[in-house]
Amino acid sequence: MTDLCDVTIRESEQLPGRSYDLEAKREAGRALDDLGVAFVQVGFPITGKTDRRAVATLADELEADIVAIARTLDRDVDAAIESGADVIEVFAPLSTRHLETTLDTDRETAFDRMRRAVDRAAASGATVHLSIMDAFRTADEHVDRAIDRFEDVAVVTLADTVGAMAPLALEQRLGALVDSGVDPDRLGVHLHDDLGVATANALVAARHDVGRLDVSVASLGERAGNPALEEVAIHCDREGYAELGLETAELVPRCEDVLAALEEPVDERKAVLGRDVFEHESGLHTAAMLRDPSTFEPFDPETYGGERSLVFGAGSGSGAARALLEAAGVEATDARVETILSALEREGPVDLEGALELARDEQ
Incomplete structure:
Protein backbone atom coordinates (compact mmCIF):
# COMPACT_ATOMS: atom_id res chain seq x y z
CA MET A 1 0.00 0.00 0.00
CA GLU A 263 -9.85 28.94 -8.98
CA GLU A 264 -7.01 27.36 -10.90
CA PRO A 265 -7.44 26.86 -14.66
CA VAL A 266 -6.28 23.72 -16.42
CA ASP A 267 -4.82 23.63 -19.91
CA GLU A 268 -7.33 22.25 -22.41
CA ARG A 269 -4.74 19.67 -23.52
CA LYS A 270 -3.71 18.59 -20.00
CA ALA A 271 -3.68 14.81 -19.68
CA VAL A 272 -6.83 13.35 -18.07
CA LEU A 273 -8.34 16.70 -16.97
CA GLY A 274 -8.07 18.85 -20.10
CA ARG A 275 -11.27 19.51 -22.06
CA ASP A 276 -9.74 18.50 -25.40
CA VAL A 277 -8.30 15.18 -24.23
CA PHE A 278 -11.51 13.19 -24.73
CA GLU A 279 -13.08 15.34 -27.43
CA HIS A 280 -12.91 13.82 -30.92
CA GLU A 281 -13.86 15.49 -34.21
CA SER A 282 -11.74 13.80 -36.86
CA GLY A 283 -13.92 11.77 -39.20
CA LEU A 284 -11.58 8.77 -38.94
CA HIS A 285 -11.65 8.93 -35.14
CA THR A 286 -15.40 9.43 -34.70
CA ALA A 287 -16.26 6.70 -37.20
CA ALA A 288 -14.12 4.17 -35.36
CA MET A 289 -15.19 5.29 -31.90
CA LEU A 290 -18.89 4.95 -32.68
CA ARG A 291 -18.15 1.25 -33.15
CA ASP A 292 -15.48 0.83 -30.45
CA PRO A 293 -14.53 3.82 -28.24
CA SER A 294 -11.25 2.21 -27.17
CA THR A 295 -9.94 2.55 -30.73
CA PHE A 296 -8.59 6.03 -30.00
CA GLU A 297 -8.68 6.18 -26.18
CA PRO A 298 -6.22 4.66 -23.68
CA PHE A 299 -9.05 4.11 -21.17
CA ASP A 300 -12.75 4.74 -20.78
CA PRO A 301 -12.99 8.18 -19.11
CA GLU A 302 -16.25 7.18 -17.43
CA THR A 303 -14.27 4.68 -15.31
CA TYR A 304 -12.76 7.66 -13.50
CA GLY A 305 -15.79 9.95 -13.53
CA GLY A 306 -14.96 11.72 -16.80
CA GLU A 307 -16.76 11.73 -20.12
CA ARG A 308 -15.93 11.69 -23.80
CA SER A 309 -17.30 14.06 -26.41
CA LEU A 310 -17.71 13.22 -30.11
CA VAL A 311 -18.16 16.21 -32.40
CA PHE A 312 -19.53 16.08 -35.94
CA GLY A 313 -19.50 18.74 -38.63
CA ALA A 314 -17.97 19.77 -41.93
CA GLY A 315 -14.88 17.68 -41.26
CA SER A 316 -16.79 14.44 -40.75
CA GLY A 317 -16.17 11.99 -43.56
CA SER A 318 -18.31 9.34 -45.17
CA GLY A 319 -17.07 6.74 -42.65
CA ALA A 320 -18.38 8.81 -39.76
CA ALA A 321 -21.65 9.41 -41.59
CA ARG A 322 -22.14 5.67 -42.19
CA ALA A 323 -21.34 4.90 -38.56
CA LEU A 324 -23.85 7.52 -37.42
CA LEU A 325 -26.59 6.08 -39.59
CA GLU A 326 -25.84 2.59 -38.31
CA ALA A 327 -25.88 3.81 -34.69
CA ALA A 328 -29.25 5.46 -35.37
CA GLY A 329 -30.63 2.21 -36.82
CA VAL A 330 -30.85 3.62 -40.35
CA GLU A 331 -29.62 1.78 -43.44
CA ALA A 332 -26.49 3.55 -44.63
CA THR A 333 -27.20 3.89 -48.35
CA ASP A 334 -24.93 6.09 -50.45
CA ALA A 335 -27.72 8.63 -50.85
CA ARG A 336 -28.31 8.83 -47.11
CA VAL A 337 -24.57 9.18 -46.46
CA GLU A 338 -24.44 12.19 -48.80
CA THR A 339 -27.55 13.68 -47.20
CA ILE A 340 -26.24 13.35 -43.64
CA LEU A 341 -22.88 14.80 -44.68
CA SER A 342 -24.67 17.84 -46.09
CA ALA A 343 -26.72 18.15 -42.91
CA LEU A 344 -23.60 17.94 -40.72
CA GLU A 345 -21.85 20.58 -42.80
CA ARG A 346 -24.91 22.83 -42.52
CA GLU A 347 -25.73 22.24 -38.83
CA GLY A 348 -22.37 21.38 -37.34
CA PRO A 349 -20.45 21.23 -35.25
CA VAL A 350 -22.91 19.17 -33.19
CA ASP A 351 -22.45 16.66 -30.41
CA LEU A 352 -23.23 12.97 -30.71
CA GLU A 353 -26.87 13.28 -29.71
CA GLY A 354 -27.40 16.09 -32.21
CA ALA A 355 -25.71 14.08 -34.95
CA LEU A 356 -27.80 11.00 -34.17
CA GLU A 357 -30.96 13.12 -34.37
CA LEU A 358 -29.94 14.28 -37.84
CA ALA A 359 -29.31 10.67 -38.80
CA ARG A 360 -32.71 9.54 -37.50
CA ASP A 361 -34.35 12.18 -39.67
CA GLU A 362 -33.17 10.13 -42.68
CA GLN A 363 -35.50 7.23 -41.87
Whole structure:
Protein backbone atom coordinates (compact mmCIF):
# COMPACT_ATOMS: atom_id res chain seq x y z
CA MET A 1 0.00 0.00 0.00
CA THR A 2 1.37 3.40 -1.00
CA ASP A 3 -0.13 6.47 0.67
CA LEU A 4 -0.64 9.57 -1.43
CA CYS A 5 0.24 12.88 0.15
CA ASP A 6 -1.49 15.60 -1.82
CA VAL A 7 0.56 18.80 -1.84
CA THR A 8 -1.69 20.87 -4.13
CA ILE A 9 -2.79 23.38 -1.50
CA ARG A 10 0.71 24.21 -0.29
CA GLU A 11 2.69 23.78 -3.51
CA SER A 12 0.36 25.70 -5.82
CA GLU A 13 0.42 28.65 -3.44
CA GLN A 14 4.16 28.86 -4.23
CA LEU A 15 3.30 29.91 -7.78
CA PRO A 16 3.66 33.65 -8.47
CA GLY A 17 0.62 35.69 -7.55
CA ARG A 18 -1.21 32.87 -5.75
CA SER A 19 -2.90 33.24 -2.37
CA TYR A 20 -5.85 31.15 -1.20
CA ASP A 21 -8.20 32.05 1.61
CA LEU A 22 -9.33 29.64 4.30
CA GLU A 23 -12.58 28.70 2.58
CA ALA A 24 -10.79 27.83 -0.67
CA LYS A 25 -8.42 25.57 1.22
CA ARG A 26 -11.30 23.95 3.09
CA GLU A 27 -13.19 23.18 -0.14
CA ALA A 28 -10.08 21.80 -1.82
CA GLY A 29 -9.28 19.73 1.26
CA ARG A 30 -12.78 18.27 1.41
CA ALA A 31 -12.58 17.21 -2.25
CA LEU A 32 -9.25 15.49 -1.63
CA ASP A 33 -10.67 13.81 1.47
CA ASP A 34 -13.66 12.55 -0.52
CA LEU A 35 -11.24 11.10 -3.06
CA GLY A 36 -9.51 9.16 -0.30
CA VAL A 37 -5.97 10.52 -0.21
CA ALA A 38 -4.17 9.55 2.99
CA PHE A 39 -2.37 12.84 3.64
CA VAL A 40 -3.11 16.46 2.74
CA GLN A 41 -0.19 18.85 3.09
CA VAL A 42 -1.87 22.12 3.89
CA GLY A 43 0.78 24.64 4.77
CA PHE A 44 3.76 26.09 6.60
CA PRO A 45 2.38 27.36 9.94
CA ILE A 46 5.30 29.62 10.79
CA THR A 47 4.50 31.79 7.75
CA GLY A 48 1.33 33.24 9.20
CA LYS A 49 -2.18 33.09 10.56
CA THR A 50 -3.85 31.84 7.36
CA ASP A 51 -1.76 28.69 7.19
CA ARG A 52 -2.15 28.03 10.92
CA ARG A 53 -5.93 28.37 10.71
CA ALA A 54 -6.11 26.21 7.60
CA VAL A 55 -4.09 23.42 9.22
CA ALA A 56 -6.18 23.58 12.40
CA THR A 57 -9.48 23.65 10.54
CA LEU A 58 -8.73 20.80 8.16
CA ALA A 59 -7.17 18.68 10.91
CA ASP A 60 -10.48 18.98 12.73
CA GLU A 61 -12.73 18.38 9.71
CA LEU A 62 -11.05 15.79 7.48
CA GLU A 63 -10.44 12.07 7.76
CA ALA A 64 -7.10 12.46 5.96
CA ASP A 65 -4.05 13.21 8.08
CA ILE A 66 -3.13 16.88 7.79
CA VAL A 67 0.55 17.64 7.24
CA ALA A 68 2.29 20.85 8.30
CA ILE A 69 5.91 21.52 7.38
CA ALA A 70 8.65 22.98 9.55
CA ARG A 71 12.31 23.81 9.22
CA THR A 72 14.68 22.61 11.93
CA LEU A 73 14.01 25.74 13.96
CA ASP A 74 12.29 25.67 17.34
CA ARG A 75 9.82 28.37 16.32
CA ASP A 76 8.84 26.45 13.16
CA VAL A 77 8.24 23.24 15.05
CA ASP A 78 6.30 25.03 17.77
CA ALA A 79 4.07 26.73 15.21
CA ALA A 80 3.35 23.36 13.59
CA ILE A 81 2.57 21.84 16.99
CA GLU A 82 0.24 24.70 17.90
CA SER A 83 -1.62 24.36 14.60
CA GLY A 84 -2.78 20.90 15.60
CA ALA A 85 -1.36 19.12 12.56
CA ASP A 86 -1.61 15.33 12.54
CA VAL A 87 1.81 15.08 10.91
CA ILE A 88 4.73 17.46 11.34
CA GLU A 89 7.12 17.19 8.42
CA VAL A 90 10.56 18.49 9.33
CA PHE A 91 12.61 19.40 6.27
CA ALA A 92 16.30 20.16 5.86
CA PRO A 93 19.06 19.72 3.28
CA LEU A 94 22.12 17.50 3.48
CA SER A 95 23.70 18.29 0.11
CA THR A 96 26.94 20.26 0.18
CA ARG A 97 25.46 22.87 -2.13
CA HIS A 98 22.48 23.59 0.12
CA LEU A 99 24.41 23.36 3.38
CA GLU A 100 26.83 26.01 2.16
CA THR A 101 24.39 28.25 0.32
CA THR A 102 21.08 27.86 2.17
CA LEU A 103 22.13 27.18 5.76
CA ASP A 104 25.78 28.26 5.85
CA THR A 105 26.58 25.36 8.14
CA ASP A 106 28.28 21.97 8.15
CA ARG A 107 26.67 18.56 7.86
CA GLU A 108 27.14 17.50 11.48
CA THR A 109 25.41 20.63 12.69
CA ALA A 110 22.61 19.96 10.22
CA PHE A 111 22.18 16.45 11.61
CA ASP A 112 22.09 17.79 15.16
CA ARG A 113 19.43 20.35 14.24
CA MET A 114 17.37 17.67 12.53
CA ARG A 115 17.52 15.48 15.62
CA ARG A 116 16.46 18.29 17.93
CA ALA A 117 13.54 19.27 15.68
CA VAL A 118 12.36 15.68 15.28
CA ASP A 119 12.49 15.08 19.03
CA ARG A 120 10.67 18.35 19.74
CA ALA A 121 7.89 17.49 17.28
CA ALA A 122 7.59 13.90 18.53
CA ALA A 123 7.28 15.05 22.14
CA SER A 124 4.02 16.80 21.18
CA GLY A 125 2.41 13.50 20.23
CA ALA A 126 2.25 14.28 16.52
CA THR A 127 3.46 11.82 13.91
CA VAL A 128 6.81 12.99 12.52
CA HIS A 129 8.01 12.75 8.93
CA LEU A 130 11.45 13.89 7.82
CA SER A 131 12.11 15.34 4.37
CA ILE A 132 15.64 15.54 3.01
CA MET A 133 15.88 18.40 0.54
CA ASP A 134 17.93 17.93 -2.63
CA ALA A 135 18.33 14.28 -1.66
CA PHE A 136 19.25 13.03 -5.10
CA ARG A 137 22.11 15.51 -5.46
CA THR A 138 23.37 14.51 -2.02
CA ALA A 139 26.03 11.83 -1.69
CA ASP A 140 24.37 8.46 -1.10
CA GLU A 141 26.31 7.90 2.11
CA HIS A 142 24.75 10.97 3.75
CA VAL A 143 21.21 10.02 2.73
CA ASP A 144 21.76 6.46 3.92
CA ARG A 145 23.05 7.78 7.20
CA ALA A 146 19.95 9.92 7.69
CA ILE A 147 17.64 6.98 7.01
CA ASP A 148 19.50 4.90 9.58
CA ARG A 149 19.92 7.68 12.13
CA PHE A 150 16.23 8.61 12.09
CA GLU A 151 14.75 5.13 12.26
CA ASP A 152 12.29 6.48 14.86
CA VAL A 153 10.69 8.68 12.18
CA ALA A 154 7.62 7.22 10.44
CA VAL A 155 8.64 8.29 6.92
CA VAL A 156 11.84 9.71 5.49
CA THR A 157 11.01 11.52 2.25
CA LEU A 158 13.67 11.97 -0.39
CA ALA A 159 13.04 15.24 -2.22
CA ASP A 160 14.11 15.84 -5.80
CA THR A 161 14.01 19.55 -5.05
CA VAL A 162 14.96 20.79 -8.52
CA GLY A 163 13.43 18.00 -10.60
CA ALA A 164 16.80 16.76 -11.85
CA MET A 165 16.22 13.02 -11.38
CA ALA A 166 15.63 10.66 -14.32
CA PRO A 167 13.51 7.50 -14.04
CA LEU A 168 16.35 5.04 -14.62
CA ALA A 169 18.57 6.73 -12.03
CA LEU A 170 15.69 6.74 -9.53
CA GLU A 171 15.05 3.07 -10.23
CA GLN A 172 18.65 2.29 -9.42
CA ARG A 173 18.74 4.44 -6.28
CA LEU A 174 15.54 3.10 -4.77
CA GLY A 175 16.50 -0.44 -5.72
CA ALA A 176 19.85 -0.04 -3.95
CA LEU A 177 18.14 1.24 -0.80
CA VAL A 178 15.69 -1.64 -0.70
CA ASP A 179 18.45 -4.16 -1.45
CA SER A 180 20.45 -2.75 1.46
CA GLY A 181 17.61 -3.61 3.83
CA VAL A 182 15.70 -0.32 4.01
CA ASP A 183 11.97 -0.92 4.47
CA PRO A 184 10.34 0.84 1.48
CA ASP A 185 7.31 1.57 3.65
CA ARG A 186 9.52 4.07 5.54
CA LEU A 187 10.46 5.89 2.35
CA GLY A 188 8.70 8.74 0.60
CA VAL A 189 9.50 10.73 -2.52
CA HIS A 190 8.79 14.36 -3.33
CA LEU A 191 9.33 15.05 -7.01
CA HIS A 192 9.28 18.04 -9.35
CA ASP A 193 8.59 18.22 -13.07
CA ASP A 194 11.34 20.58 -14.23
CA LEU A 195 12.53 18.01 -16.79
CA GLY A 196 9.07 16.65 -17.56
CA VAL A 197 9.40 13.25 -15.87
CA ALA A 198 7.76 13.75 -12.46
CA THR A 199 4.89 11.35 -13.13
CA ALA A 200 7.25 8.77 -14.61
CA ASN A 201 9.46 9.07 -11.53
CA ALA A 202 6.45 8.73 -9.25
CA LEU A 203 5.48 5.48 -10.98
CA VAL A 204 9.01 4.15 -10.48
CA ALA A 205 8.66 4.91 -6.77
CA ALA A 206 5.20 3.30 -6.64
CA ARG A 207 6.61 0.11 -8.16
CA HIS A 208 9.16 0.06 -5.34
CA ASP A 209 6.33 0.18 -2.78
CA VAL A 210 7.38 3.46 -1.19
CA GLY A 211 5.23 4.33 1.80
CA ARG A 212 4.45 7.90 0.76
CA LEU A 213 4.19 9.53 -2.65
CA ASP A 214 3.68 13.29 -2.99
CA VAL A 215 1.33 14.36 -5.80
CA SER A 216 -0.66 17.43 -6.84
CA VAL A 217 -3.81 17.90 -8.89
CA ALA A 218 -3.02 18.85 -12.50
CA SER A 219 0.68 19.00 -11.46
CA LEU A 220 0.09 22.34 -9.72
CA GLY A 221 3.19 23.42 -7.85
CA GLU A 222 6.14 25.75 -7.92
CA ARG A 223 8.00 26.04 -11.21
CA ALA A 224 6.91 23.10 -13.43
CA GLY A 225 4.96 21.45 -10.61
CA ASN A 226 4.78 17.96 -9.14
CA PRO A 227 3.57 14.52 -10.26
CA ALA A 228 -0.06 14.81 -11.34
CA LEU A 229 -2.34 13.02 -8.89
CA GLU A 230 -4.77 12.02 -11.64
CA GLU A 231 -2.05 10.60 -13.91
CA VAL A 232 -0.39 8.62 -11.12
CA ALA A 233 -3.75 7.30 -9.92
CA ILE A 234 -4.83 6.02 -13.33
CA HIS A 235 -1.49 4.39 -14.13
CA CYS A 236 -1.42 2.66 -10.75
CA ASP A 237 -5.01 1.50 -11.15
CA ARG A 238 -4.55 0.19 -14.69
CA GLU A 239 -1.09 -1.30 -14.35
CA GLY A 240 -1.24 -2.47 -10.74
CA TYR A 241 1.87 -0.56 -9.67
CA ALA A 242 0.46 0.16 -6.22
CA GLU A 243 -2.76 0.17 -4.23
CA LEU A 244 -3.51 3.81 -3.41
CA GLY A 245 -6.82 3.49 -1.57
CA LEU A 246 -8.63 6.03 -3.76
CA GLU A 247 -12.26 6.26 -4.84
CA THR A 248 -11.19 5.94 -8.47
CA ALA A 249 -14.71 6.40 -9.85
CA GLU A 250 -14.63 9.91 -8.35
CA LEU A 251 -11.14 10.83 -9.59
CA VAL A 252 -11.97 13.37 -12.30
CA PRO A 253 -14.87 15.19 -10.58
CA ARG A 254 -12.97 15.49 -7.28
CA CYS A 255 -9.88 16.83 -9.04
CA GLU A 256 -12.12 19.31 -10.85
CA ASP A 257 -13.55 20.33 -7.47
CA VAL A 258 -10.05 21.06 -6.19
CA LEU A 259 -9.29 23.23 -9.22
CA ALA A 260 -12.61 25.05 -8.85
CA ALA A 261 -12.05 25.69 -5.15
CA LEU A 262 -8.63 27.21 -5.80
CA GLU A 263 -9.85 28.94 -8.98
CA GLU A 264 -7.01 27.36 -10.90
CA PRO A 265 -7.44 26.86 -14.66
CA VAL A 266 -6.28 23.72 -16.42
CA ASP A 267 -4.82 23.63 -19.91
CA GLU A 268 -7.33 22.25 -22.41
CA ARG A 269 -4.74 19.67 -23.52
CA LYS A 270 -3.71 18.59 -20.00
CA ALA A 271 -3.68 14.81 -19.68
CA VAL A 272 -6.83 13.35 -18.07
CA LEU A 273 -8.34 16.70 -16.97
CA GLY A 274 -8.07 18.85 -20.10
CA ARG A 275 -11.27 19.51 -22.06
CA ASP A 276 -9.74 18.50 -25.40
CA VAL A 277 -8.30 15.18 -24.23
CA PHE A 278 -11.51 13.19 -24.73
CA GLU A 279 -13.08 15.34 -27.43
CA HIS A 280 -12.91 13.82 -30.92
CA GLU A 281 -13.86 15.49 -34.21
CA SER A 282 -11.74 13.80 -36.86
CA GLY A 283 -13.92 11.77 -39.20
CA LEU A 284 -11.58 8.77 -38.94
CA HIS A 285 -11.65 8.93 -35.14
CA THR A 286 -15.40 9.43 -34.70
CA ALA A 287 -16.26 6.70 -37.20
CA ALA A 288 -14.12 4.17 -35.36
CA MET A 289 -15.19 5.29 -31.90
CA LEU A 290 -18.89 4.95 -32.68
CA ARG A 291 -18.15 1.25 -33.15
CA ASP A 292 -15.48 0.83 -30.45
CA PRO A 293 -14.53 3.82 -28.24
CA SER A 294 -11.25 2.21 -27.17
CA THR A 295 -9.94 2.55 -30.73
CA PHE A 296 -8.59 6.03 -30.00
CA GLU A 297 -8.68 6.18 -26.18
CA PRO A 298 -6.22 4.66 -23.68
CA PHE A 299 -9.05 4.11 -21.17
CA ASP A 300 -12.75 4.74 -20.78
CA PRO A 301 -12.99 8.18 -19.11
CA GLU A 302 -16.25 7.18 -17.43
CA THR A 303 -14.27 4.68 -15.31
CA TYR A 304 -12.76 7.66 -13.50
CA GLY A 305 -15.79 9.95 -13.53
CA GLY A 306 -14.96 11.72 -16.80
CA GLU A 307 -16.76 11.73 -20.12
CA ARG A 308 -15.93 11.69 -23.80
CA SER A 309 -17.30 14.06 -26.41
CA LEU A 310 -17.71 13.22 -30.11
CA VAL A 311 -18.16 16.21 -32.40
CA PHE A 312 -19.53 16.08 -35.94
CA GLY A 313 -19.50 18.74 -38.63
CA ALA A 314 -17.97 19.77 -41.93
CA GLY A 315 -14.88 17.68 -41.26
CA SER A 316 -16.79 14.44 -40.75
CA GLY A 317 -16.17 11.99 -43.56
CA SER A 318 -18.31 9.34 -45.17
CA GLY A 319 -17.07 6.74 -42.65
CA ALA A 320 -18.38 8.81 -39.76
CA ALA A 321 -21.65 9.41 -41.59
CA ARG A 322 -22.14 5.67 -42.19
CA ALA A 323 -21.34 4.90 -38.56
CA LEU A 324 -23.85 7.52 -37.42
CA LEU A 325 -26.59 6.08 -39.59
CA GLU A 326 -25.84 2.59 -38.31
CA ALA A 327 -25.88 3.81 -34.69
CA ALA A 328 -29.25 5.46 -35.37
CA GLY A 329 -30.63 2.21 -36.82
CA VAL A 330 -30.85 3.62 -40.35
CA GLU A 331 -29.62 1.78 -43.44
CA ALA A 332 -26.49 3.55 -44.63
CA THR A 333 -27.20 3.89 -48.35
CA ASP A 334 -24.93 6.09 -50.45
CA ALA A 335 -27.72 8.63 -50.85
CA ARG A 336 -28.31 8.83 -47.11
CA VAL A 337 -24.57 9.18 -46.46
CA GLU A 338 -24.44 12.19 -48.80
CA THR A 339 -27.55 13.68 -47.20
CA ILE A 340 -26.24 13.35 -43.64
CA LEU A 341 -22.88 14.80 -44.68
CA SER A 342 -24.67 17.84 -46.09
CA ALA A 343 -26.72 18.15 -42.91
CA LEU A 344 -23.60 17.94 -40.72
CA GLU A 345 -21.85 20.58 -42.80
CA ARG A 346 -24.91 22.83 -42.52
CA GLU A 347 -25.73 22.24 -38.83
CA GLY A 348 -22.37 21.38 -37.34
CA PRO A 349 -20.45 21.23 -35.25
CA VAL A 350 -22.91 19.17 -33.19
CA ASP A 351 -22.45 16.66 -30.41
CA LEU A 352 -23.23 12.97 -30.71
CA GLU A 353 -26.87 13.28 -29.71
CA GLY A 354 -27.40 16.09 -32.21
CA ALA A 355 -25.71 14.08 -34.95
CA LEU A 356 -27.80 11.00 -34.17
CA GLU A 357 -30.96 13.12 -34.37
CA LEU A 358 -29.94 14.28 -37.84
CA ALA A 359 -29.31 10.67 -38.80
CA ARG A 360 -32.71 9.54 -37.50
CA ASP A 361 -34.35 12.18 -39.67
CA GLU A 362 -33.17 10.13 -42.68
CA GLN A 363 -35.50 7.23 -41.87
